[in-house]
Amino acid sequence: MMKKLNVLYTRMENFFFKEDNQAEFLSFFRVAIGLVILLQFTAVLPDFDKLFSSSSIIPQDIMDVFTPDWLITFSKIVSFLQTFGIEERTTIMVTQGLFIALCIFIITGFYSRVSALLLLILQIALLKGSSFFAYGADFFTSMSLFYLMLFPSDQHFSLRNCVFNRKTGTADITPVKRLFQIHISIAYFFSGLDKALGFNWWNGEAIWKAIHLPYSNRDLNIDFSWLAEHPYLLNFIGWSTIIIEMCYPLFIWYKPTQKTWLFLTVSMHIGIALVLNLYYFSAIMIVWNITNFYFELPAKKTAAGSKKKRSVRIPQQIRL
Incomplete structure (x- = not known):
């Protein structure tokens, strides 16, 4: 039991305080x-x-x-x-x-x-x-x-x-970085949970109202009246928004799906900017997403690549 607790403590300590440079x-x-x-x-x-x-x-x-x-x-x-x-x-x-x-x-x-x-x-x-x-x-x-x-x-x-x-100085920025990442994960989860508790997002009503607000769709001026004949598309967009936000803390931290979920989230905010004309809000959220999870991806590859380079052995024939 104590060994498992020590392992858990070590992982948490590395997660919050290990320098990633x-x-x-x-x-x-x-x-x-x-x-x-x-x-x-x-x-x-x-x-x-x-x-x-x-x-x-x-x-x-x-x-x-x-x-x-x-x-x-x-x-x-x-x-x-x-x-x-x-x-x-x-x-x-x-x-x-x-x-x-x-x-x-x-x-x-x-x-x-x-x-x-x-x-x-x-x-x-x-x-x-x-x-x-x-x-x-x-x-x-x-x-x-x-x-x-x-x-x-x-x-x-x-x-x-x-x-x-x-x-250039050196400072351990990992604790604040983790705080930032947890912050955005909690924000998305509860935003999605709030949408899931009602019925407007499940039946597409929220999407229909949003795209027909007085300040929406002013720049592109797209005719969305055809969506009235295809309500399943409104349902799909509403469900997708709930899934992207509620599942954000799960899939954004899981390395194999991190790129995909980052792409989906950024794409969602680009759609919000273009259709609802909420450029400022979308820009800030895109910056938050890229800041927190984009720059971690190449770091892992670099670390793995450096390990491979160190592990290469010189053949006996070419040693002096």
């Missing part, structure tokens, strides 16, 4: 998330005043009712700076410039941890102050910035190393 995913995650956040913010810039300023579509007084007093929001920051004679327009311009600058610092790897912390505070202030305009992708943005704070993502391929001529 894989740092490519850090650079990819930093650059990709920084670009996605920057592109999303620049898309919002023309409507910034309508969403976050005192002249927003929904008055700030109404949104403040649903915000705790202790939480720092953008409207509170504006009101605080106005006591020092700083106008709202100035605060908005400084906020926009700071947000873009922090995104660029993250992309280039210039003290990305500090930049991610400051950007997270700023992003939460904007998000919580205008919660009526927030949706799931905004919360995944906050979580992405949180992981950028935990990861030493600017140790490789970074502007900081070039400017200050720093050597």
